Amino acid sequence: MSILIRGARLIDPSKQLDKVTDLYIKDHYIEAIGDLTRVNADTEIDADGMILSPSFIDLHTCLRDLNQIQKGTIASETQAAASAGFTHLCPSPDTQPCSDAGSVINMVKNKAAAAGFCDLLPVAALTKDLKGAQLSNMESLSSAGCIGFSNASYDISNNTVLLRCYEYAATFGLKVFVQAQDQQLGSGQMHAGPTATRMGLDGIPVIAETLAISRHLQFMQHTGVSGHFNQLTSAAGVALIREAKAQGMKVTADVGIAHLCFTDTAVQGYHSQYHVQPPLREESDRKALLVGIVDGTLDAICSAHQPHESAAKCAPFAATASGMATYDMLVPLIQKLVDAEDLTWALAIQALSSNSATIALRKTTSLTLGEEANLTLIDPNHHWTLNASSQLSHGTNQALAHQQLKARVSLTIKAGQISYKV
Amino acid sequence: MTNSGNLQLTANGELRHFLTPEGLDRLMLERILDTADSFVVIGNQEVKKVPLLRGRTVVNLFFENSTRTRSTFELAAKRLSADVLTLDIKTSATSKGESLLDTLQNLRAMHSDMFVVRHSDSGAAHFIASQVTPDVAIINAGDGRHAHPTQAMLDMLTIRRHKGNFESLSVAIVGDILHSRVARDQVHALKILGCSDIRLVGPNTLMPQAITSMGVTTHNNMDSGIDGVDVVIMLRLQTERMDSAFLPSAGEYFRLYGLTTERLAQAKPDAIVMHPGPINRGIEIESAVADGPQSMILHQVGYGIALRMAVMSMAMSGQMQQRHAKAVNPLSLKREPQP
Numbered sequence: 001m002s003i004l005i006r007g008a009r010l011i012d013p014s015k016q017l018d019k020v021t022d023l024y025i026k027d028h029y030i031e032a033i034g035d036l037t038r039v040n041a042d043t044e045i046d047a048d049g050m051i052l053s054p055s056f057i058d059l060h061t062c063l064r065d066l067n068q069i070q071k072g073t074i075a076s077e078t079q080a081a082a083s084a085g086f087t088h089l090c091p092s093p094d095t096q097p098c099s100d101a102g103s104v105i106n107m108v109k110n111k112a113a114a115a116g117f118c119d120l121l122p123v124a125a126l127t128k129d130l131k132g133a134q135l136s137n138m139e140s141l142s143s144a145g146c147i148g149f150s151n152a153s154y155d156i157s158n159n160t161v162l163l164r165c166y167e168y169a170a171t172f173g174l175k176v177f178v179q180a181q182d183q184q185l186g187s188g189q190m191h192a193g194p195t196a197t198r199m200g201l202d203g204i205p206v207i208a209e210t211l212a213i214s215r216h217l218q219f220m221q222h223t224g225v226s227g228h229f230n231q232l233t234s235a236a237g238v239a240l241i242r243e244a245k246a247q248g249m250k251v252t253a254d255v256g257i258a259h260l261c262f263t264d265t266a267v268q269g270y271h272s273q274y275h276v277q278p279p280l281r282e283e284s285d286r287k288a289l290l291v292g293i294v295d296g297t298l299d300a301i302c303s304a305h306q307p308h309e310s311a312a313k314c315a316p317f318a319a320t321a322s323g324m325a326t327y328d329m330l331v332p333l334i335q336k337l338v339d340a341e342d343l344t345w346a347l348a349i350q351a352l353s354s355n356s357a358t359i360a361l362r363k364t365t366s367l368t369l370g371e372e373a374n375l376t377l378i379d380p381n382h383h384w385t386l387n388a389s390s391q392l393s394h395g396t397n398q399a400l401a402h403q404q405l406k407a408r409v410s411l412t413i414k415a416g417q418i419s420y421k422v
Numbered sequence: 423m424t425n426s427g428n429l430q431l432t433a434n435g436e437l438r439h440f441l442t443p444e445g446l447d448r449l450m451l452e453r454i455l456d457t458a459d460s461f462v463v464i465g466n467q468e469v470k471k472v473p474l475l476r477g478r479t480v481v482n483l484f485f486e487n488s489t490r491t492r493s494t495f496e497l498a499a500k501r502l503s504a505d506v507l508t509l510d511i512k513t514s515a516t517s518k519g520e521s522l523l524d525t526l527q528n529l530r531a532m533h534s535d536m537f538v539v540r541h542s543d544s545g546a547a548h549f550i551a552s553q554v555t556p557d558v559a560i561i562n563a564g565d566g567r568h569a570h571p572t573q574a575m576l577d578m579l580t581i582r583r584h585k586g587n588f589e590s591l592s593v594a595i596v597g598d599i600l601h602s603r604v605a606r607d608q609v610h611a612l613k614i615l616g617c618s619d620i621r622l623v624g625p626n627t628l629m630p631q632a633i634t635s636m637g638v639t640t641h642n643n644m645d646s647g648i649d650g651v652d653v654v655i656m657l658r659l660q661t662e663r664m665d666s667a668f669l670p671s672a673g674e675y676f677r678l679y680g681l682t683t684e685r686l687a688q689a690k691p692d693a694i695v696m697h698p699g700p701i702n703r704g705i706e707i708e709s710a711v712a713d714g715p716q717s718m719i720l721h722q723v724g725y726g727i728a729l730r731m732a733v734m735s736m737a738m739s740g741q742m743q744q745r746h747a748k749a750v751n752p753l754s755l756k757r758e759p760q761p
Contacts, residue, residue, distance in 0.1 A: 194631075196631065197630040197636070198606070201567075269548070318543045318545070
């Protein structure tokens with residue numbers, strides 16, 4: 001089985017590679033890169049005008065399934081992820097039932113393997129049932145393939161328990177993932193600002209994020225655990241991570257695609273599709289998040305994909321479920337940032353691919369001879385409309401539904417096999 | 423700026439829902455006040471009914487407790503000769519969205535023409551008007567902390583009838599701004615009607631984030647806040663605010679922000695005192711002030727019926743025009759897209 005991609009712009013920031021050439025895949029591996037005019041393959045793809053990069057790795061997603069099949073299944077959501085260029089996903093532990101046991105992890109991984117679209121690198125629960133009281137079987141869960149531990153959006157309010165969590169994780173060199181938002185201060189529905197005030201919605205102040213980041217940084221520093229912060233939202237949050245990195249701490253962080261692209265004003269008119277947690281903040285925060293990606297304070301961009309059924313979003317704003325299905329619009333949103341000159345494709349690929357691979361796989365994926373072929377081919381000029389027939393996620397909470405979009409993944413290759421083709 | 427401006431109007435710019443004054447223009451608010459003025463007279467006549475809503479069905483949907491607002495809406499609908507059904511619906515926390523949708527669709531199937539809605543969630547009336555029953559006129563009788571437009575407009579009616587205009591006035595709104603849907607709409611309405619000196623008075627715990635973006639000034643000190651004002655609007659303080667750490671005690675609140683005769687002397691000598699009711703005597707206002715010559719509190723209740731009659735008749739007329747326009751063009755009968 002061989003695949004030849006002709007004339008693509010190969011971008012691999014980890015190798016400072018950016019050139020138009022051909023790439024040949026044979027038996028799962030990258031066999032040749034360069035002018036391959038005279039080579040033939042079982043499958044040949046004319047990729048003129050397209051971008052070929054190492055595949056994307058998602059550091060934060062919700063795939064539903066189990067007791068939430070009305071929102072999405074592992075098959076549907078991993079297929080949607082493949083259509084966004086991902087080959088590896090780190091699902092959040094707030095599944096139902098919660099990912100605090102090897103049996104749940106195995107079930108989820110088996111379902112993904114059967115579907116064949118993406119490999120899962122689960123983040124397991126830090127405490128049993130995410131209740132913040134008892135430690136989960138971290139070592140066993142790590143052996144079962146979990147790459148880190150998180151208490152999802154649930155606080156561990158007891159500092160003694162949190163210290164034990166960090167100490168136990170440090171014992172086995174395990175990574176702790178943090179969704180940094182104080183649960184009590186985060187009980188509102190949107191960013192605390194002029195829009196929330198006008199709409200009469202409960203606000204979530206920025207201090208809900210900075211307080212949680214500072215607290216977890218203290219525990220990381222004290223125990224030496226390597227930590228990763230998911231979904232930063234604010235300029236002040238980015239500043240804290242920048243400072244921690246400057247001090248030499250082993251800390252990484254990501255931002256959700258929605259927070260890079262939208263602000264709290266999108267909620268005006270009670271648009272429940274923009275009801276997300278942590279909340280969309282102000283334009284100055286969005287700009288600071290972009291600067292964070294550019295200067296490397298923020299390592300990665302995650303999807304924070306959270307599919308919902310239509311009823312979950314059809315109610316007065318406060319009664320709607322938070323979360324946005326993002327896989328179907330992720331690449332068009334990146335393209336929008338590139339078109340606005342907020343980002344370059346090289347930076348985006350570094351954040352979606354090279355850096356996230358280092359965090360999740362502890363190694364980089366790259367366009368190198370002999371590497372397993374995990375690749376994403378993007379057509380930046382593909383115009384299409386996001387609607388029920390073009391979307392792959394079962395989530396109906398598509399913020400850009402019925403809109404004309406630009407750019408689309410043309411092909412995703414996982415371990416040398418085509419996992420998605422437009 | 424929310425989308426509710428468009429949502430509330432027909433293609434011809436007539437009122438068809440009344441959700442918030444925000445997004446409406448000065449002319450529309452003045453029309454509401456003028457219409458209400460004409461209904462004030464009806465309240466004084468022996469026969470208090472007009473046939474404007476004869477044959478129409480008005481359903482009062484109260485998802486949240488209310489006695490005063492509900493009864494004035496009921497009375498207003500009856501004076502307009504509508505058939506009135508009042509439902510008290512307690513929401514279950516788990517299936518709030520579902521039950522709301524189902525309840526409304528059932529009532530719509532009974533050919534209701536107008537829903538008067540009170541709900542504890544901000545945006546509930548907006549949700550119903552935009553997504554559930556766009557062809558039924560929706561009057562917002564209070565949604566969460568967002569809006570309570572008929573209360574705000576009856577306050578405007580009170581001010582206009584006693585002060586004549588808005589441009590030269592200084593208005594202080596005192597108390598729990600944070601939780602007050604009335605205060606937000608009062609600010610919108612006052613701004614639209616030309617008032618430029620709007621002062622919000624209260625401690626920081628009861629002041630919403632970034633409220634000055636609405637074009638108001640904030641004052642922590644009551645004496646400087648009401649200094650020289652023409653209108654003092656006192657807000658009701660819910661006693662549960664003390665339990666949830668917004669305030670230390672009713673006593674301290676009254677000492678700092680309670681309206682007493684001495685304090686009222688800081689305002690202009692002919693200043694009027696308003697309160698949306700029901701009042702907490704001795705917590706936000708002294709009895710001598712509440713019952714005193716400057717108090718408009720009972721006038722407000724009377725104007726409330728006239729104002730609600732005005733809004734109901736205008737929205738029903740707009741909604742009927744819209745329906746008629748659609749009946750002429752059957753293609754437009756589809757469910758309307760979200761704004």
